[in-house]
Amino acid sequence: MNKLYLWGIIITAFMLGATYYTVVLTKGGLNGDIVNMLAITGAVALVVITVFVVVKYVRQMQTDTAEGQLADEDWDGIGEYLNEVPKGWAIVFLLTLVWGMWYFTIGYPVNAYSQIGEYNEDVVVHNAKFEKQYANITGDRLVEMGESVFLAECKVCHGLSADGIDGKAADLNARIEAKSVKFIIENGSNNELIGMEMPMPDRNGLFNATSGALITDAEIELVSSYVADGMSGKGAEIYAGTCAACHGGDGKGMDYVAPNIVAFTPTLVSNILKHGKKGAIGQMPAFDRLNAKQKEAVGAYITSLSK
Amino acid sequence: MENRPLEYDYTVAKMFMVSTIVLGIVGMLIGVILAFQLAYPDVNLMLGEKFAEYTNFSRLRPLHTDAVIFGFTFNGIFATWYYVGQRVLKVSMAESRFLMFLGKFHFWAYMLIIVAVVVSLLAGVTTSKEYSEFEWPIDIAVVVVWVSWGVSIFGLIGIRREKSLYISVWYYIATFLGIAMLYLFNSMEIPTFLGQSAAGESGIGDWYHSVSMYAGTNDALVQWWYGHNAVAFGFTVPIVAMIYYFLPKESGQAIYSYKLSLLSFWGLMFVYLWAGGHHLLYSTVPDWMQTMGSIFSVILILPSWGSAINMLLTMKGEWQQVASSPLIKFMILGSTFYMFSTLEGPIQAIKSVNAIAHFTDWIIGHVHDGTLGWVGFMIMAALYHMAPRVFKREIYSKSLMVMQFWIQTLGVVLYFTSMWVAGITQGMMWRAHDEFGNLAYSFIDTVTVLHPYYAIRGVGGLLYLVGFLMFAYNIYKTMSSRRVEESELQSASPMGA
Amino acid sequence: MFHWLEKHPFFFAVAVFVTIAFAGAIEIIPNFAQASRPTIGTAPYSTLELAGRHVYIKNSCNACHSQLVRPFKSETDRYGHYSLSGEYAYDRPFLWGSKRTGPDLMRVGNYRTTDWHENHMKDPAGVVPGSIMPSYRWLFKNDTDIDTAFAEQLTVAKFFSVPYNKPVPMKDGSSIVVKMGSSIEDAKAIALAEAKLIVADMKDQDVKDAVAKNKIPEIVALIAYLNSLK
Numbered sequence A: 001m002n003k004l005y006l007w008g009i010i011i012t013a014f015m016l017g018a019t020y021y022t023v024v025l026t027k028g029g030l031n032g033d034i035v036n037m038l039a040i041t042g043a044v045a046l047v048v049i050t051v052f053v054v055v056k057y058v059r060q061m062q063t064d065t066a067e068g069q070l071a072d073e074d075w076d077g078i079g080e081y082l083n084e085v086p087k088g089w090a091i092v093f094l095l096t097l098v099w100g101m102w103y104f105t106i107g108y109p110v111n112a113y114s115q116i117g118e119y120n121e122d123v124v125v126h127n128a129k130f131e132k133q134y135a136n137i138t139g140d141r142l143v144e145m146g147e148s149v150f151l152a153e154c155k156v157c158h159g160l161s162a163d164g165i166d167g168k169a170a171d172l173n174a175r176i177e178a179k180s181v182k183f184i185i186e187n188g189s190n191n192e193l194i195g196m197e198m199p200m201p202d203r204n205g206l207f208n209a210t211s212g213a214l215i216t217d218a219e220i221e222l223v224s225s226y227v228a229d230g231m232s233g234k235g236a237e238i239y240a241g242t243c244a245a246c247h248g249g250d251g252k253g254m255d256y257v258a259p260n261i262v263a264f265t266p267t268l269v270s271n272i273l274k275h276g277k278k279g280a281i282g283q284m285p286a287f288d289r290l291n292a293k294q295k296e297a298v299g300a301y302i303t304s305l306s307k
Numbered sequence B: 001m002e003n004r005p006l007e008y009d010y011t012v013a014k015m016f017m018v019s020t021i022v023l024g025i026v027g028m029l030i031g032v033i034l035a036f037q038l039a040y041p042d043v044n045l046m047l048g049e050k051f052a053e054y055t056n057f058s059r060l061r062p063l064h065t066d067a068v069i070f071g072f073t074f075n076g077i078f079a080t081w082y083y084v085g086q087r088v089l090k091v092s093m094a095e096s097r098f099l100m101f102l103g104k105f106h107f108w109a110y111m112l113i114i115v116a117v118v119v120s121l122l123a124g125v126t127t128s129k130e131y132s133e134f135e136w137p138i139d140i141a142v143v144v145v146w147v148s149w150g151v152s153i154f155g156l157i158g159i160r161r162e163k164s165l166y167i168s169v170w171y172y173i174a175t176f177l178g179i180a181m182l183y184l185f186n187s188m189e190i191p192t193f194l195g196q197s198a199a200g201e202s203g204i205g206d207w208y209h210s211v212s213m214y215a216g217t218n219d220a221l222v223q224w225w226y227g228h229n230a231v232a233f234g235f236t237v238p239i240v241a242m243i244y245y246f247l248p249k250e251s252g253q254a255i256y257s258y259k260l261s262l263l264s265f266w267g268l269m270f271v272y273l274w275a276g277g278h279h280l281l282y283s284t285v286p287d288w289m290q291t292m293g294s295i296f297s298v299i300l301i302l303p304s305w306g307s308a309i310n311m312l313l314t315m316k317g318e319w320q321q322v323a324s325s326p327l328i329k330f331m332i333l334g335s336t337f338y339m340f341s342t343l344e345g346p347i348q349a350i351k352s353v354n355a356i357a358h359f360t361d362w363i364i365g366h367v368h369d370g371t372l373g374w375v376g377f378m379i380m381a382a383l384y385h386m387a388p389r390v391f392k393r394e395i396y397s398k399s400l401m402v403m404q405f406w407i408q409t410l411g412v413v414l415y416f417t418s419m420w421v422a423g424i425t426q427g428m429m430w431r432a433h434d435e436f437g438n439l440a441y442s443f444i445d446t447v448t449v450l451h452p453y454y455a456i457r458g459v460g461g462l463l464y465l466v467g468f469l470m471f472a473y474n475i476y477k478t479m480s481s482r483r484v485e486e487s488e489l490q491s492a493s494p495m496g497a
Numbered sequence C: 001m002f003h004w005l006e007k008h009p010f011f012f013a014v015a016v017f018v019t020i021a022f023a024g025a026i027e028i029i030p031n032f033a034q035a036s037r038p039t040i041g042t043a044p045y046s047t048l049e050l051a052g053r054h055v056y057i058k059n060s061c062n063a064c065h066s067q068l069v070r071p072f073k074s075e076t077d078r079y080g081h082y083s084l085s086g087e088y089a090y091d092r093p094f095l096w097g098s099k100r101t102g103p104d105l106m107r108v109g110n111y112r113t114t115d116w117h118e119n120h121m122k123d124p125a126g127v128v129p130g131s132i133m134p135s136y137r138w139l140f141k142n143d144t145d146i147d148t149a150f151a152e153q154l155t156v157a158k159f160f161s162v163p164y165n166k167p168v169p170m171k172d173g174s175s176i177v178v179k180m181g182s183s184i185e186d187a188k189a190i191a192l193a194e195a196k197l198i199v200a201d202m203k204d205q206d207v208k209d210a211v212a213k214n215k216i217p218e219i220v221a222l223i224a225y226l227n228s229l230k
């Protein structure tokens, strides 16, 4: 076989191999997405057409001979043949021109394409597809779904293992750290954690019924580690006297009064995602662009972490 | 027509040849650094924490693009103009003291601008507009230099002996006019020292700072009308000017078809300007403008390929020349890459394909198969052809040239295939939803996956740079090696072993 | 005709120019007025935000980050609502970018916060393992150029009627007023007040000290700008 064709085939095979690798062996994948398919078709066409056309002309360097009538002029020794334009080229040029005029004046206006219209349709299709599915996602599947949301949206702050990356965000493997509890007792909290504006008072409003006085530094220290340790260790009386009234004796919170502080609940996480949260560690942004099911799922996932 | 041999004066051409090579090295070296910064972020600190502000990726990136475009490419364009212009118009620069002066002024003023650009970009003085980052004082200097080049072109044309303009001259004229129009409109900006406070203070803040005349979507439209056509009139039109002269000249072949030259030229002029919308697909510019950009991009394939095909056909029956001359190899492979990138561009300009390609490394791949494979190869070939004639010495080493050709070809192939894979992978990952309908990947997943391709690209770029250094060495040695006979060879350049 | 043109350089140049100038006009002019109208809820940049925008441009963040959310489900899921033309009415220059080495930042103010930016700009890979973004530690030391930002406010107010010190309508029917200083001193005081709100959420002691001494490190302005991207 002519060396030229061999090279053409090698180059084509190499580029098609790279494309195949991209689509099948890396993380991308066609995913049944028409846009992906068109892009790959374009890529393949690009390689095949270029190689084919170039080989055709280079082949003429090997086999054909230059001839034709020369123009009268020559410039610095460079002459010009008066050859006709290559037919194939001329025809395709004409066709693209006609197509372009047609498309711009008729094809496109009649089609009435709008990119926002297309987007809206896509969203409807996407939502319809998943709404049906969402109803059936519960239990472990819900946790899995939550993990998928977490990995796409939350891990940049909370880290891959949800440990908060050295205190840069909350460690979600435990309900709360002593440092945060202490901060909240000293400063109060107003993050709509129970879904509505219901602030927790700061230390000047926290009365210890057992001691009959406002909560003291030492008591704060104790009760903070008591809460952070999952309601164990020293500080039970302080908790009972100061906090139980709102958070309940077991710390599981009460509807419309105070949130659960021993365990995450999907509702708590949902509320945090709705309003954001500002505390000892920093600010957690609100994530309103997640839909209700996604919030529920990530709530289930986070709840599962500290179990 | 007179028969007396003309003594062409290459003083200005030589000056621009040197600056082309120096800035090529600088620009490509920065490119290689950038490539490795993306693969190994520690390279951002290559001179330590203290200089990190000046060595990090984002400060250096505009320096790379401007060094290779306004440094390497445009100096190459000027160098070839001051060579080709005289020869195809049959008139020597030495015949006009004015033109000679203007040529030198053009060179030195341009060098001053380049120094100003380097200093200001390193200091972070930029308007952020791609390929037009400069603040107004530099813009004004650019206009002055541009006008001086224009006067020099039309001055030379004014005293020409060859009545009819050769194809290359058409393209040089178009380069001049195109860039003039584009640059002027895209650089409309108001210096902020004009602001005056209620308390009557004026001249507040940095004197060189300005604010764009256009806002938001309009600014984007003007910028990409500029950006796209800067590619046209910087990376396409003047490079086509080069190949139309250097390929037939070096091979001794006549241009295959005058008609094809004509149709390609006017086709390119007419179609190119409409295609800028392909940089703004799915943006907030109206749908019809985007559609216009896509349509004309597809039509643009033909006038682009017309020139390339004309060149390939010019070599009809001359395979032995392609096989034996590395100089001709550069030009033939250059045309091939030109065809590749002018088909790749239109394909990426199709809206659905652009949905994947835009914002990814596939575009970077497209950029570099055009710039490395076409622009770089052609400028080097042009300088190789010029060197024996302006220095009156044979090219120092042919075997070095052959080696350079293969090293750089491998470099380009590694560059564009790695970016091909990287871009398409990333584009698909961004779009992917998982079985639950959630995004399948967080952004960082789509970054870490690219590491191997960034590393391969770095190696490809390094190979290209090594090849360029071999080129620089070869030209340097040419300037200082043995003399060849006074009589200049009509075609094939003399090359030493 | 073409052969004639090739012998008459002046007319040749005119023909080329007309051919290339024509398309530009069609491309740019028709939409010009419409695209410059701001959407409801889009306000001009405050002094500190504008200074932060200058820091963003000075460091060419746009080399890696786009600010354009395309109308695809995958992008609106990741970044929020697709971009609208009028949202850019006060962007001079526009900062859409052309390469997304890093994520889009059009609405980053919605889902990243001051303290996160502080950690991230200091050491991106420390926050996001595998990040290839450079760290920008010098922003914590360099002082912000408020003068130039103020000069720009004055310029755009004068030449482009950008509504500083005037009510700007918001989506909920209310309106806000973005202040522009009446003198350099005034502008600096306004910027400093904004800066204090930002540093309250920051941890870096040097930055806090600097602001306490009425200086504004570049990072503070940059974060003010990033937070304003919504």
Ligand code: HEM
Pocket: B130, B227, B231, B235, B236, B275, B278, B279, B297, B298, B300, B301, B304, B338, B341, B342, B343, B344, B345, B346, B348, B349, B354, B357, B358, B359, B363, B366, B367, B369, B370, B371, B374, B375, C098
């Ligand atoms: C028929 C000719 C061409 C067409 C239709 C075309 C089309 C395109 C398209 C669609 C993009 C991507 C825009 C985006 O999504 O960001 C692009 C980018 C680019 N192309 Fe081409 N291209 C052509 C030829 C070339 C050639 C020959 C070169 C260089 C030698 C080149 C250099 C570039 C550059 C530098 C960019 C990047 C612009 C940026 O900064 O975003 N193009 N081109």
Ligand code: HEM
Pocket: B027, B028, B029, B031, B032, B033, B034, B035, B061, B064, B065, B068, B069, B072, B073, B363, B364, B367, B368, B371, B372, B375, B376, B457, B458, B460, B461, B462, B464, B465, C063, C098, C099, C101
């Ligand atoms: C040694 C060879 C080179 C290497 C390693 C190299 C590397 C790079 C890198 C890493 C980037 C940034 C890509 C990104 O942001 O992801 C870049 C951008 C660019 N380079 Fe090069 N480069 C080289 C030579 C050249 C040459 C010779 C030219 C032009 C004649 C050129 C023109 C450009 C342009 C126009 C861009 C901007 C592309 C865009 O914004 O879309 N490069 N290059």
Ligand SMILES: [Ca+2]
Pocket: B127, B132, B133, B134, B135, B136, B139, B187, B189
């Ligand atoms: Ca400018």
Ligand SMILES: [Ca+2]
Pocket: B130, C097, C098, C099
């Ligand atoms: Ca770009």
Ligand SMILES: [Cu+2]
Pocket: B227, B228, B229, B231, B275, B276, B278, B279
């Ligand atoms: Cu373009």
